[in-house]
Structures are given as C-alpha cells and as structure tokens.
Amino acid sequence: MRKHNNKKTVVNCTFSRYLIVMTSKSLNSWHEIQDEVLSRIQAGIWKPGTIIPTENDLAREFECSRATVSRALNALSADGLLDRRRKGGTKVNLNPVRKATLPIPVIREEVEGRGCTYRSLVIEKEKRKPSPAIRAQLSLDADCFVMHVKSLHMADNQPYAFEDRWVNLDVVPDFEQADLTKISANEWLLQNSGFSAGDVAFYALNAGQQEAENLGCREGEALFVLERITQVNGKAITFVRLFYRPGHRISTTL
Amino acid sequence: MRKHNNKKTVVNCTFSRYLIVMTSKSLNSWHEIQDEVLSRIQAGIWKPGTIIPTENDLAREFECSRATVSRALNALSADGLLDRRRKGGTKVNLNPVRKATLPIPVIREEVEGRGCTYRSLVIEKEKRKPSPAIRAQLSLDADCFVMHVKSLHMADNQPYAFEDRWVNLDVVPDFEQADLTKISANEWLLQNSGFSAGDVAFYALNAGQQEAENLGCREGEALFVLERITQVNGKAITFVRLFYRPGHRISTTL
DNA sequence: TAGTGGTCTAGACCACCCG
DNA sequence: GGGTGGTCTAGACCACTAA
Numbered sequence: 001m002r003k004h005n006n007k008k009t010v011v012n013c014t015f016s017r018y019l020i021v022m023t024s025k026s027l028n029s030w031h032e033i034q035d036e037v038l039s040r041i042q043a044g045i046w047k048p049g050t051i052i053p054t055e056n057d058l059a060r061e062f063e064c065s066r067a068t069v070s071r072a073l074n075a076l077s078a079d080g081l082l083d084r085r086r087k088g089g090t091k092v093n094l095n096p097v098r099k100a101t102l103p104i105p106v107i108r109e110e111v112e113g114r115g116c117t118y119r120s121l122v123i124e125k126e127k128r129k130p131s132p133a134i135r136a137q138l139s140l141d142a143d144c145f146v147m148h149v150k151s152l153h154m155a156d157n158q159p160y161a162f163e164d165r166w167v168n169l170d171v172v173p174d175f176e177q178a179d180l181t182k183i184s185a186n187e188w189l190l191q192n193s194g195f196s197a198g199d200v201a202f203y204a205l206n207a208g209q210q211e212a213e214n215l216g217c218r219e220g221e222a223l224f225v226l227e228r229i230t231q232v233n234g235k236a237i238t239f240v241r242l243f244y245r246p247g248h249r250i251s252t253t254l
Numbered sequence: 255m256r257k258h259n260n261k262k263t264v265v266n267c268t269f270s271r272y273l274i275v276m277t278s279k280s281l282n283s284w285h286e287i288q289d290e291v292l293s294r295i296q297a298g299i300w301k302p303g304t305i306i307p308t309e310n311d312l313a314r315e316f317e318c319s320r321a322t323v324s325r326a327l328n329a330l331s332a333d334g335l336l337d338r339r340r341k342g343g344t345k346v347n348l349n350p351v352r353k354a355t356l357p358i359p360v361i362r363e364e365v366e367g368r369g370c371t372y373r374s375l376v377i378e379k380e381k382r383k384p385s386p387a388i389r390a391q392l393s394l395d396a397d398c399f400v401m402h403v404k405s406l407h408m409a410d411n412q413p414y415a416f417e418d419r420w421v422n423l424d425v426v427p428d429f430e431q432a433d434l435t436k437i438s439a440n441e442w443l444l445q446n447s448g449f450s451a452g453d454v455a456f457y458a459l460n461a462g463q464q465e466a467e468n469l470g471c472r473e474g475e476a477l478f479v480l481e482r483i484t485q486v487n488g489k490a491i492t493f494v495r496l497f498y499r500p501g502h503r504i505s506t507t508l
Numbered sequence: 509t510a511g512t513g514g515t516c517t518a519g520a521c522c523a524c525c526c527g
Numbered sequence: 528g529g530g531t532g533g534t535c536t537a538g539a540c541c542a543c544t545a546a
Contacts, residue, residue: 028535029534042486042487054511054512056512066536071534084512084513085513085543085544086545088512095444101353101356102356190349191302199505203502204479220474250455250457308532321517325516327532339526340530340531341527341531342532343531509544511543515539515540517539523533524531524532525531
C-alpha cells in the first residue's frame with residue numbers, strides 16, 4: 001500500500017535540540033528521502049562527521065520500508081556525501097564534494113556539440129617499431145610493431161586538437177588497413193575493438209615546435225593535454241596524447 | 255532461499271550462434287550479474303547499439319529475482335555502459351567510456367596522500383571591493399565587500415600550488431576574522447559554511463610574474479589551473495583559482 | 509558479540525513510451 | 528494498448544566491524 005498523505009507530529013528525535021516541532025512527511029519515494037536527507041545536511045541539522053539515525057529509525061520516521069531508505073542513503077553515499085559502514089552506521093562526510101565527473105566525449109561529438117563542423121586530417125601514419133618510452137607505456141615486446149598516427153581535429157576549419165597516437169598492432173592488426181580519412185582513429189578503435197578500460201591523465205604543457213605548427217599557435221604557449229591508455233582484456237591497445245588548442249577548458253558541475 | 259550451486263545446461267539463448275554449450279550459473283548477487291553482463295558486452299556477445307534481454311528473461315536465466323537483475327543493470331547504466339528506458343528496453347551504449355570521475359581532494363589531503371608534509375602560507379589577505387570581473391563571477395552587487403586571499407600550499411617545503419581566492423563576505427561575514435595560519439581558507443569554508451555545490455573548470459595557462467615568483471618557476475611555464483565557484487543555497491560564496499606547480503598531473507581510471 | 513548496513517526475494521503496482 | 532523498466536514492500540538472512 002502506498003501512502004500519499006502527510007501528517008504533522010512531534011517526532012521522537014535525538015536531534016531535538018534543533019527541532020521544536022518537526023513536520024514529518026510520509027516520504028514514499030527514495031528520491032524524496034534523498035532530498036530530505038540532503039536538505040537536513042545542508043541545513044546543518046546533521047553535521048559533517050556525525051552519525052545520522054539508522055535505516056530502521058528513518059524508515060519508521062518516513063513511514064516507508066527500510067529498503068527505500070537504504071536506496072536513498074546509498075545514492076548519497078555514491079555521491080560522496082555519506083560514509084556508510086556496517087555496524088559503524090552512516091556518517092556525514094567531512095569534505096563532502098570531492099568528485100568531479102568529467103565527460104570524455106569522442107572529439108567529433110565534442111566539436112559538433114559546440115555547433116561547429118568537424119573534420120579530421122591525418123598528418124602522418126606509419127608502421128614502425130615502438131620507441132622504448134612507448135614500449136613501456138603499452139607494455140610491449142621489443143620486436144612487435146605499432147602504428148604511429150598523428151592527426152589534427154578541426155572545428156569549423158580551425159585546429160581544435162592535435163593527436164599523437166600509438167596503436168598496438170598485435171591486438172588490432174586490422175588497424176593497419178583502416179581508412180582514417182573516413183573515420184577517426186578513435187572511433188575506428190571504439191567500433192572495432194569492443195569495450196575498453198583505461199587510464200586518463202590531464203596536465204599542462206608548453207607547446208613544442210610540432211604542436212605549435214599544427215595548432216597554429218606560438219611555441220611555448222600553454223596547452224591543455226589529455227593522455228590516455230586504453231586496454232582491452234588487460235592488453236594495452238592504444239596510447240594517445242591529445243593537445244588541445246590554447247584556451248581550451250573542461251568544466252563540470254559538482 | 256539463497257541458491258549456492260551452479261549447474262551446467264544448454265540455455266535457450268537468442269545468441270546461440272556464439273555459444274555451443276553455455277555454463278549457466280545461478281548468479282545470486284548483483285555483483286556477479288554485473289560482471290557477467292559486462293563480460294558478455296566485452297566479449298562482443300551483446301554488441302553496442304543492440305538491445306539485451308529484458309530483466310525478466312535475465313532473471314529466469316540467472317535464476318534470481320528481477321530486482322537483483324535490475325540492480326546490476328542499473329549499476330552498469332550509471333557507469334554509462336547501458337542505456338535503459340521503459341518500454342524501449344536496455345541497450346548497450348555506443349561510445350561506452352565517456353565519464354572520468356576525478357577526485358578533488360582538499361589540498362592538504364592531496365599533499366599528505368603523497369607522503370609529503372603539508373604547510374600553507376598566507377601571502378596576502380585584504381578586504382576590498384570586488385573588481386568587475388569578480389563581481390560577475392560571483393554575481394555580486396557593486397557595494398559589497400569581499401575578502402581577497404592569496405596563499406601558497408607547500409609540500410615538504412616546496413611550493414605545490416598557488417591559490418588566488420575571493421570570498422563573499424555577505425554570505426560568510428565571519429571569514430573576515432578567520433585565522434588562516436591555523437586552517438586553510440578552503441577548509442575553513444568547508445567547516446563553516448555547510449555543504450555546497452559548485453562548478454569546476456580545468457585549463458592550462460602560461461605562468462605570469464606572480465605565479466612564477468610564488469611557485470618558483472619561470473614566467474611562461476605551462477601551469478595546470480583549477481578554477482572553482484562554490485555556492486551555498488544558490489548564493490556564490492567563493493571563487494578560487496589554483497595554480498599547480500609545473501608538471502602537475504591529475505589522473506583517473508575509466 | 510551485538511548492531512548495523514548489504515542484499516535477496518516474491519509480489520505488486522506504476523509510469524513511460526514504442527508501435 | 529501493452530510491454531518494459533522503476534519502484535515499493537515486508538520479511539529474511541548475511542557480513543562486517545565497532546565496542
């Protein structure tokens with residue numbers, strides 16, 4: 001049976017010093033409970049570092065099942081606001097906002113999402129032995145071959161990002177024949193190598209001669225760089241450095 | 255009743271062209287189901303863009319309740335691997351890995367997490383009228399006051415990051431009296447202003463004179479910059495720019 | 509060891525939305 | 528309209544861990 005009515009009562013509440021009369025709603029959805037808990041935290045009723053009531057207590061207060069409370073609290077825990085542990089109870093986290101979720105779109109989508117026309121140019125595509133540095137990054141043998149691809153992503157015919165990529169031909173031999181004028185290396189790999197895990201890093205770098213020439217900027221300008229190693233079934237498949245044009249920002253809402 | 259045994263059967267499976275005999279486990283935990291679904295996607299059994307079986311079908315196959323399947327699929331959906339919609343079914347996402355979750359720790363914790371000793375120096379602390387640029391960032395009136403704080407975060411007595419912060423005294427008037435030699439501005443605000451939302455941006459910038467002096471680097475070096483606006487109850491409380499020392503990287507696993 | 513969250517179940521109803 | 532996922536419930540047992 002779902003309950004749809006609210007009621008006003010004086011609640012048996014261990015936090016009574018903050019409350020005189022408490023409007024106790026029958027909260028029937030875990031979203032409502034999440035919001036309620038969130039606002040109590042933001043209002044300072046439940047302070048960072050303290051333990052909040054148990055699932056059973058909250059279920060009684062909100063007149064819903066424990067599972068519903070659990071779902072709401074787990075959602076807040078996933079957001080980093082609560083710290084939950086068996087026996088220990090549920091604690092309001094100190095330092096609440098600690099995670100930024102950044103979208104890492106395919107560059108074509110990123111460009112088109114800004115309302116620009118996307119185009120990519122292949123600057124260089126060469127099959128070769130990997131350099132020691134690349135061997136280390138991709139955990140490769142000395143005698144294998146990799147494909148080295150340099151390309152430029154354009155937005156409305158302006159350089160948007162310069163890409164320097166190494167592809168492990170042991171894992172995706174077909175990449176040697178890929179026609180990168182029709183589809184970017186990134187998207188080819190996405191479509192032909194299945195799902196992947198990987199590591200991403202961001203940092204700032206002064207533009208070298210190669211980056212400056214391709215992006216049309218001065219040498220030494222600060223570039224935002226994305227570096228990524230992609231793996232399939234634990235085998236490194238590609239290592240890529242993406243040098244964005246000067247002024248590029250990534251942003252997100254916490 | 256929990257089931258603990260596995261069994262081997264020929265499964266009535268629409269993907270039989272991939273399977274001769276399928277080991278159908280009784281998967282009793284949503285983690286196991288998540289892993290199984292994930293590996294089927296990675297193995298190409300369920301291809302990007304296609305619909306996977308319904309919750310009911312999977313519950314029958316795995317011999318568990320629909321709720322358990324649902325939980326597993328929802329977890330994968332939250333990770334961006336599946337796209338679920340009522341009536342439409344559950345689809346394997348194209349462009350699977352699109353989100354990077356970056357931890358944004360308090361700098362003290364970031365430094366201590368690297369095994370270094372943290373120290374912070376206040377370089378400047380001044381109450382003043384906000385500049386037009388800052389007024390715009392914080393959505394302030396012209397006649398209010400803000401606190402401008404410049405400080406340096408040190409790791410093992412080496413500069414780690416230079417911080418340029420503006421604090422809205424309308425919202426947190428007590429900040430004027432905060433003793434920033436004992437606690438950094440960031441942590442003071444965290445502890446005294448409750449929970450907060452905000453926007454974060456990252457970009458690269460050539461070091462100016464001020465940054466170079468404080469970080470002990472050359473002017474023009476590429477710096478990784480974090481910019482953040484923090485709001486409480488919809489009111490902007492602080493705007494901060496954090497210039498990391500040259501070579502700083504942030505990284506994450508997808 | 510006792511108390512807390514973690515999880516599973518079977519059933520039910522609902523909301524959305526594709527055909 | 529009907530099929531799919533979204534959600535809630537009441538009860539049960541389990542696993543971790545703080546005290």
